[in-house]
Amino acid sequence: MPTINEILQTMDYGPAPESTKEAQTWLDQHESRFGLFIDNAWTAAADTFASTNPANGKELAQITQASSDDVDRAVAAARRAQPGWVALGGHGRARVMYALARLLQKHARLFAVIETLDNGKTIRETRDADLPLAARHFYHHAGWAQLQSEEFADYRAVGVVGQIVPWNFPLLMLAWKIAPALAAGNTVVFKPAEFTSLTALLFAEICQQAGVPAGVVNIVTGDGRVGEAIVNHPGIDKLAFTGSTEVGRIIRQATAGSGKKLSLELGGKSPFIVFEDADLDAAVEGLVDSIWFNQGQVCCAGSRLLVQESVEQRFYAKLRARMDNLRVGSPLDKSMDIGALVDPVQHQRIHGLVESARAEGCTIYQPVCEMPTSGSWFPPTLITGASTSAGIAQTEIFGPVLVAMSFRTPVEAVQLANNTVYGLAACVWSESISLALDVAPQIKAGVVWINTANQFDAACGFGGYRESGFGREGGKEGMYEYMVALAEDARPAAPVVEAQGKVRQSGSGDLFAIDRTAKLYIGGKQARPDGAYSRAIHGAGGAFIGEVGEGNRKDIRNAVEAAHKAYGWAKATSHNRAQVLYYIAENLAIRAEEFANRLAAMTGSKDPQREVQASIERLFYYAAWADKYDGLAHQPPMHGITVALNEPVGVIGIICPNEAPLLGFISLVAPALALGNRVVAVPSEAFPLAATDLYQVLDTSDLPGGALNIVTGSADELARTLASHADVDAVWRHDGSPDGCAEVERLSAGSLKRTWVGGGKGRDWYDTRQAGGRAVLAHASQVKNVWIPYGV
Numbered sequence: 001m002p003t004i005n006e007i008l009q010t011m012d013y014g015p016a017p018e019s020t021k022e023a024q025t026w027l028d029q030h031e032s033r034f035g036l037f038i039d040n041a042w043t044a045a046a047d048t049f050a051s052t053n054p055a056n057g058k059e060l061a062q063i064t065q066a067s068s069d070d071v072d073r074a075v076a077a078a079r080r081a082q083p084g085w086v087a088l089g090g091h092g093r094a095r096v097m098y099a100l101a102r103l104l105q106k107h108a109r110l111f112a113v114i115e116t117l118d119n120g121k122t123i124r125e126t127r128d129a130d131l132p133l134a135a136r137h138f139y140h141h142a143g144w145a146q147l148q149s150e151e152f153a154d155y156r157a158v159g160v161v162g163q164i165v166p167w168n169f170p171l172l173m174l175a176w177k178i179a180p181a182l183a184a185g186n187t188v189v190f191k192p193a194e195f196t197s198l199t200a201l202l203f204a205e206i207c208q209q210a211g212v213p214a215g216v217v218n219i220v221t222g223d224g225r226v227g228e229a230i231v232n233h234p235g236i237d238k239l240a241f242t243g244s245t246e247v248g249r250i251i252r253q254a255t256a257g258s259g260k261k262l263s264l265e266l267g268g269k270s271p272f273i274v275f276e277d278a279d280l281d282a283a284v285e286g287l288v289d290s291i292w293f294n295q296g297q298v299c300c301a302g303s304r305l306l307v308q309e310s311v312e313q314r315f316y317a318k319l320r321a322r323m324d325n326l327r328v329g330s331p332l333d334k335s336m337d338i339g340a341l342v343d344p345v346q347h348q349r350i351h352g353l354v355e356s357a358r359a360e361g362c363t364i365y366q367p368v369c370e371m372p373t374s375g376s377w378f379p380p381t382l383i384t385g386a387s388t389s390a391g392i393a394q395t396e397i398f399g400p401v402l403v404a405m406s407f408r409t410p411v412e413a414v415q416l417a418n419n420t421v422y423g424l425a426a427c428v429w430s431e432s433i434s435l436a437l438d439v440a441p442q443i444k445a446g447v448v449w450i451n452t453a454n455q456f457d458a459a460c461g462f463g464g465y466r467e468s469g470f471g472r473e474g475g476k477e478g479m480y481e482y483m484v485a486l487a488e489d490a491r492p493a494a495p496v497v498e499a500q501g502k503v504r505q506s507g508s509g510d511l512f513a514i515d516r517t518a519k520l521y522i523g524g525k526q527a528r529p530d531g532a533y534s535r536a537i538h539g540a541g542g543a544f545i546g547e548v549g550e551g552n553r554k555d556i557r558n559a560v561e562a563a564h565k566a567y568g569w570a571k572a573t574s575h576n577r578a579q580v581l582y583y584i585a586e587n588l589a590i591r592a593e594e595f596a597n598r599l600a601a602m603t604g605s606k607d608p609q610r611e612v613q614a615s616i617e618r619l620f621y622y623a624a625w626a627d628k629y630d631g632l633a634h635q636p637p638m639h640g641i642t643v644a645l646n647e648p649v650g651v652i653g654i655i656c657p658n659e660a661p662l663l664g665f666i667s668l669v670a671p672a673l674a675l676g677n678r679v680v681a682v683p684s685e686a687f688p689l690a691a692t693d694l695y696q697v698l699d700t701s702d703l704p705g706g707a708l709n710i711v712t713g714s715a716d717e718l719a720r721t722l723a724s725h726a727d728v729d730a731v732w733r734h735d736g737s738p739d740g741c742a743e744v745e746r747l748s749a750g751s752l753k754r755t756w757v758g759g760g761k762g763r764d765w766y767d768t769r770q771a772g773g774r775a776v777l778a779h780a781s782q783v784k785n786v787w788i789p790y791g792v
Contacts, residue, residue: 257742524705
């Protein structure tokens with residue numbers, strides 16, 4: 001007589017197929033041919049291409065390849081509709097978005113089946129994850145629309161938004177992007193992925209049913225040529241892109257100097273860290289959800305497993321046993337765990353990467369499982385024995401492939417976790433909350449899940465660091481991506497030059513009277529420029545008033561190295577950083593007359609004392625913000641909390657303005673320092689002595705060496721070096737040079753560093769609305785969302 005275990009081992013899931021009847025009826029109603037949705041009307045299908053079912057390779061429908069003229073018409077429709085959409089008011093927009101959310105719920109099963117047919121992911125995922133979360137985004141953002149006049153009173157909508165999404169979460173990505181854009185008062189030109197357009201076209205139908213005004217939502221389908229037309233269109237005010245890092249670089253370069261807002265959610269190689277005290281069985285289940293959810297075709301997939309050495313082999317054994325029970329098969333079968341890859345091209349790429357790891361001597365484990373003979377399928381795969389620098393350990397595979405390695409200490413775990421160019425997400429598994437909350441902030445990623453994986457909610461921001469892109473989707477920070485501060489509209493069209501008065505000359509004008517060459521300031525010390533060159537600085541009346549060092553690429557390199565060594569500044573308490581800024585203000589006040597005389601000599605200002613006093617006040621202002629720019633605690637539907645931490649960006653290169661040379665310098669450097677960044681500042685090229693005179697002020701104000709480094713010289717050359725430097729995390733340029741700002745944005749694409757540029761416009765540095773507030777602090781920080789479950 002068989003034992004219970006023997007009986008259980010012979011048991012298996014019976015088939016549980018989902019009906020496709022309603023989905024097929026919908027396709028038949030359209031004769032399986034779809035045009036574009038522009039200005040609330042459908043175009044005739046033309047120049048079509050096939051959309052196929054990845055599970056069997058059969059054609060589902062013919063989709064229209066949009067032309068550049070089609071994109072022009074969509075943008076024009078969105079432009080016409082945008083003023084009316086704003087005028088509808090927050091409540092009016094909220095009602096429409098609420099209707100969209102209700103219709104998504106009403107037709108959830110139809111959306112889920114079409115998504116599974118078109119994408120290949122399992123019906124359990126589309127039904128239980130994608131659709132509820134898509135509806136949640138429209139509900140949540142309907143609330144932001146309702147509250148916009150209160151919560152975002154100092155902001156306005158950007159205008160016309162171009163949005164481009166990938167094929168891995170077609171409907172969910174649509175909701176992530178369209179919901180906040182509409183809530184803020186924008187209109188949309190949306191491009192779904194070429195492989196997976198059907199749910200976006202179904203969404204267009206419910207836009208008609210929900211009463212979305214004509215032109216507010218426009219959907220144009222097609223390949224990369226359509227995306228390129230949207231990116232380059234002069235009528236687009238903001239671009240939101242989710243996709244590969246390679247394409248993200250191209251978009252950053254293409255939009256440089258255009259003035260378009262840009263958010264990029266790109267690739268990842270996310271670590272999944274398991275400490276020895278973790279609940280190993282729970283961690284295995286979390287890992288299954290992290291790497292084999294959606295066949296691993298997830299930008300934040302936990303594709304790098306890091307296991308503490310003491311439990312490594314035990315964890316691998318549990319993991320292999322769990323892999324043996326994963327079911328691969330028809331995505332429409334509710335009992336399946338893993339569906340089909342989106343396209344044979346994706347299969348070929350994954351297969352090639354796995355075989356390259358095999359050739360390098362790695363151990364490949366794949367469970368024996370039956371897979372359909374037609375369609376695109378790949379088994380769950382575990383790779384061990386790879387070095388940290390191996391291609392398989394560094395490349396985003398975007399498939400059901402897990403690369404595992406071990407670590408000994410928490411310090412090593414963090415080092416391995418951060419050993420990547422990406423920074424999208426991470427998982428930390430430990431029963432010690434102290435350990436988990438110590439490690440989470442050290443990981444360079446925009447999202448960290450503790451003892452859970454792949455949790456998302458509309459109230460919680462999502463987005464990456466480094467080459468995983470910039471910008472956030474979801475949460476309050478996601479709303480800011482689709483708005484512009486009203487203070488930006490008040491900026492002068494060109495840099496404002498103060499009227500000159502009678503200049504108090506400094507010095508006799510004899511070049512050889514005394515040595516008045518200001519050095520560079522690197523690592524808390526004055527340093528001679530590497531090139532041993534200097535440049536003369538003349539005052540408003542033309543008289544020689546001093547010299548400054550001519551910084552070059554090596555000086556920037558030294559300054560960046562010093563900034564990285566000053567990492568302790570980021571770890572200092574916000575109270576401590578505030579005190580240092582207060583000390584700087586205090587010491588500047590003591591020498592106020594001296595600085596006023598210097599400004600008068602350089603710029604000919606009628607009222608130099610005003611600039612000095614404004615600089616002191618600005619230091620106080622950002623010292624006050626240092627310990628008050630707090631994060632948020634969200635309560636998503638999961639049983640736990642999500643803590644949104646405002647973290648420093650890292651090392652910021654700042655090109656300062658020529659107008660108000662002291663105040664402009666302080667207004668940019670102070671917020672960066674207040675939030676824990678380290679700075680490499682290039683002061684006003686025309687009037688740099690206002691900054692070099694600060695060296696002694698800094699030395700007597702307890703600012704750690706390397707927290708602020710000052711390199712004088714050519715703004716163009718030094719900005720070029722900073723924007724190209726791989727170890728600089730962000731570059732700000734506000735010297736009024738439109739070509740220079742465009743170059744910074746273009747060169748930043750190499751490492752996808754963040755930029756904040758002023759373009760050719762000026763800025764009233766005396767106006768706190770233009771040179772202060774949360775809008776500036778947002779540039780000096782990045783949000784990390786840490787998910788912390790509790791209770792069950």
